[in-house]
Amino acid sequence: MKPTNSIYTGLPTTIFEEMSRLALAHGAVNLGQGFPDTDGPEDVRRVAADALLADPNQYPPMLGWPDLRQAVAESWRRFRGLDVDWAREVLVTSGATEALADAIAALVEPGDEIVLVEPLYDCYLPLVRRAGAVPRLVRIAPPDWTMDEAALRAAFSPKTKAILLNNPHNPAAKVYTAAELELIARLAVEHDAYVIADEVYEHIVFDGARHRSMLSMPGMRERAVAIGSAGKTFSLTGWKVGYVTAAPALLDPIAKAHQFTTFTTPPDLQKAVAYGLRKEEAYYRELAGALEAKRDRLAGACRRLGFGIIPCRGTYFLTVDCKPLDLGEDDVALARRMTEEAGVTAIPVSAFYVSDAPRSFLRLCFSKRDEVLDEAAGRLERWLASSGRSAA
Numbered sequence: 001m002k003p004t005n006s007i008y009t010g011l012p013t014t015i016f017e018e019m020s021r022l023a024l025a026h027g028a029v030n031l032g033q034g035f036p037d038t039d040g041p042e043d044v045r046r047v048a049a050d051a052l053l054a055d056p057n058q059y060p061p062m063l064g065w066p067d068l069r070q071a072v073a074e075s076w077r078r079f080r081g082l083d084v085d086w087a088r089e090v091l092v093t094s095g096a097t098e099a100l101a102d103a104i105a106a107l108v109e110p111g112d113e114i115v116l117v118e119p120l121y122d123c124y125l126p127l128v129r130r131a132g133a134v135p136r137l138v139r140i141a142p143p144d145w146t147m148d149e150a151a152l153r154a155a156f157s158p159k160t161k162a163i164l165l166n167n168p169h170n171p172a173a174k175v176y177t178a179a180e181l182e183l184i185a186r187l188a189v190e191h192d193a194y195v196i197a198d199e200v201y202e203h204i205v206f207d208g209a210r211h212r213s214m215l216s217m218p219g220m221r222e223r224a225v226a227i228g229s230a231g232k233t234f235s236l237t238g239w240k241v242g243y244v245t246a247a248p249a250l251l252d253p254i255a256k257a258h259q260f261t262t263f264t265t266p267p268d269l270q271k272a273v274a275y276g277l278r279k280e281e282a283y284y285r286e287l288a289g290a291l292e293a294k295r296d297r298l299a300g301a302c303r304r305l306g307f308g309i310i311p312c313r314g315t316y317f318l319t320v321d322c323k324p325l326d327l328g329e330d331d332v333a334l335a336r337r338m339t340e341e342a343g344v345t346a347i348p349v350s351a352f353y354v355s356d357a358p359r360s361f362l363r364l365c366f367s368k369r370d371e372v373l374d375e376a377a378g379r380l381e382r383w384l385a386s387s388g389r390s391a392a
Contacts, residue, residue, distance in 0.1 A: 007130045014122055015351040019335060023345035029376040032335075032345045034170070034316055036367040040235035041276065041283070048239075048272035057267065062259050064092025064243070065270035071277040072228070072243045079202075079284075080216050088248045091255050092270060094262040095240035096200045096229040099254075100164075101127050102261060103196050103225050103244065106253035108133045112161035115152075119352030121170055121198070133161065137354060142310045142319055142361050145174040149183060156187050162194040163187075165214065168201040168314035171352050171363045175205055175313040178212060185217040188224075194250070195220060200229035200242075203284050205314040206292040215245060222247045225254065230273040233287070235367070239269045291316065294366040294373060301377035302364070305384055316367040319349060323360040325384065330359040338362075342383035344376045 003009065016032065023030040039045065063069065066086070073086035084090060093099040100123065108114065110132025116124055118139040128135050136155040140147055156163075163184060167176045176184075188195050197214035205211050214224040225246040231237035244254055298318055299309050308321030327334055331348035339345045346364050350357035366373060 005130075007126055011126070015332070015347060016122065019339065019345050019347060022336060022339045026340050026343060028339045028343045028345045029372060029379060030345045031364040031366070031368065031373075031376055032347045034365050034367075035231075035237040036235040036316075037369055037372060038235070041279070044234055044236070044272050044276040044279075047275045048268045051268035051271045055267065055271070060264050060267040060270060062263055063255055064090065064265065065267055065274065068092055068243070068270045068274040068277075071274040072245065075277050076215075076245065079211075080213050082213075082216055082221075084245055085248075089245055089251055091244040091246075091251055091258060092265050093242040093244060093258055094265045095231065096198065096227050096242040097123055098240075098258070098262055099227045099242040099244045100124070100196065100198060102254045102257040103227070104128060104131050104133070104162075104164075105261075106257040107194055107196070107225070107250070108161050111159070113157060113159040114161060115155045115163035115193075117147075117163075117165065117169075118354060119171055119349060119357075120354070121166055122352070124164055125354070128164070134159070136160070139353070140169075140172060140174065141358055142172070142321065142349070143308070144311075145169070145172045147176070147180050147183075152183065153187065156191045156193070158191070160191045160193045162196050164196045164198065166198040167214070168199075168205060168211070170201070170315050171317050171319065171347070171349060173310075173312035173315045173317050173319065175209055175211070181212055181214060181217050185214070185220050189219045193223070195224040197224055197226045199226055200232045201315045202228060203233050204288055204291055204316070206288060206295065207313065209313065211314075222249070225250055230269075230276065234273070234276050235287075239273075241265055241269050241273050291367060294368070294370070297370060298364060298366040298373050298377070301373070302380075305377070305380055310361070316365050318364045318366055319361050320346075320364060321361055331362055335362060338380075338383070343379045344383075 019032045069086040069090040072090045073084040076082045076084040108131045113134045115136045138155045195214050202211040215226045228243050230241040306325045310319035335348045346362035349361035
């Protein structure tokens, strides 16, 4: 038989799937899975439930339910001070991953180059390669995750079509500075490139900071594509409701890619997300505040146990350095052994790099109930004490 597609055929099982299976087999507390273990606001869910029963469940408009697109535009004015035309500049997708796939498919031709920042969210590289584009990798690394200006400049060329930027960044929990975003914007303008901005954690930023969108950077209003996610904003990751905001000339081809990918997204969920986006300011403060407290709870426990703590400025994820505990293994082997012996599952940070990865760091998800975080910390303490490694 003729071969199947070379990009997807034979892709190994991801480390995320492997670790989740291992966690299940060993009854581990799974801090590898990047989603909350409780559902989001009941009032938002109630709107969806009522709409499911009372309203039509047929195809909504391809671009998205008008009220949701209006709510997205309103949120741009409310949180970022930007005027967005809901009718020409907003598209609803079935999750942020679909939005990423649509944007890459619509903006990139085979042979174009796309700048990617390692560590990478796992879908980025396959989507870029499947589009026939050439990835140009720039890395940030723990402990400070600093963007090297010279390396970033070197990644751009006359063939650069786009840079794909995740901010706030998974897994680094880095929030890019204004200077870094302005540098990216300048390079995009200099090289006539687009910026595909994955901003799904826009409302999960800590320590009093506020998210800066690429769409608000100088020169970016006409060449940036901003992607948001109701899954992260309302702790409803299974709903898979995303939204794209871009100038009309960019949104039009992205909408065509969406039309021939999923076409639409469940109308009841769209109506609930529209309601949710209009929630009071206190909701958004409490979302970030509650997750910041969970970050501090887990970071404090890990610090007492002797792990090095890498700064976490946003997202669901805390990176810890295992080197101070001298556990004697690379992060992949350690993550497996920690699951099997301690009953706690993490994701090795090296899995987010293509090559030459740092090898002593683990990613832990803290968007879990406090009792789950405490149970994980207790299991780690007992495991480390039994091996004589704990600093507690």
